[in-house]
Amino acid sequence: MIRLFIPHDLAAGAELALDHGQSHYLASVMRQGVGDQVALFNGRDGEWLSAITAGTKxxxxLRAETLARPQTMGPDLDLIVAVVKRGRVxxxxEKAAELGARRVRLVLTERTNADRARVERLTAIATEAAEQTGRxxxxxxxxxVKLSKLVDGWEDGRRLLFCDEAGDARPILEALSGQPAGPWAxxxxxEGGFSPQERAVLRALPYAVPASLGPRVLRADTAAISALTLWQAALGDWTP
Incomplete structure (x- = not known):
């Protein structure tokens, strides 16, 4: 069934109007018409089976009809990643959304090779991934934001899995063994790694857990996917 994220409140009988982009997608791309059902979610009210009541291109x-799934949230997990080239970020x-990260926070480091990102487009990519993956x-x-600002404003109680590829950190699953499952990042x-100064600051943080992603040098996108996967297996909602 087609799933769409919408900003509107969802409840039984709610009458909902889609924006132009979603209307075009349903009517022209997916060829949906009056009476067809669509699953809608907004991140607050669960997933609602809804029927198309009127439509043009x-x-x-639509009208919300039946609550299919009550609202649930995945692990309180942030992915913090240095800004890299557009395609890789x-x-x-996309993969952070598929793998269950609650937030993606972009940072600027001394060796960051880009200084901006199109957050609106990235949000659209995250939305499409959430629609497809069932979350x-x-x-x-x-x-x-700058890495120094991120560290200065760090949230109390959130632990940090610091993927440190300098060569002397424990393997990631060993580093996560016995760790609590509360809020994490x-x-x-x-691509060029952290500078020696940045690494020293990060290793000194009391909430940081340095970890290695193995013997090979990974690109940022591969490292992010690998770390998210292993964290989910060790502490996230992949565990029984």
């Missing part, structure tokens, strides 16, 4: 209206955001929320994507550096 520019405007589709888009892949990172009931869309991960938030934030504007890039995963930090992935730029």
């Amino acid at each position: 520019r405007a589709v209206a 888009e892949t990172i955001v 009931l929320d869309v991960p938030q994507v934030s504007e890039p 995963i930090l992935i550096g730029p």
Whole structure:
């Protein structure tokens, strides 16, 4: 069944109007018409089976009918990644949504090879991935900030899995063994790695857990996907 994320409140009988893009997608691309059902979610009210009540290529209206799944949230997990080239950061955001990250936070480091990101487009990519993967929320994507600012404003109680490829960190599954499952963040550096100064600061943080992703040098997108997968297997909602 087609799933769409919408900003509107969802409840039995709610009348909903889709924007132009979603209307075009349903009517022209997916060839849906009056009476067809669509699953809608907004990150707050669960997933609702909804029926199309009126539609053209520019405007589709629906009525929410039945609560199919109550609202649930995945692990409280942030992916923090240095800004990299557009194609790779888009892949990172897409896979972070598929793998259950609640937020994607972009950072600027001393060796970052890009200084901006199209957050609106990245949010659209995260939304599409959430629709396709069956999750009931869309991960938030934030504007890039400097690594120093991120550290200065760190949230109490959130642990940081610092993917440190300098060669002396424990393997990631060993580093995560016995760790609590509360709020976490995963930090992935730029293609050139963290500077010695940045690495020293990160290793000194009391909430940081340095870890290695293995003997090979990974690109940022591969590192992010690998770290998310292993964290989910060790502490996330892949565990029994």
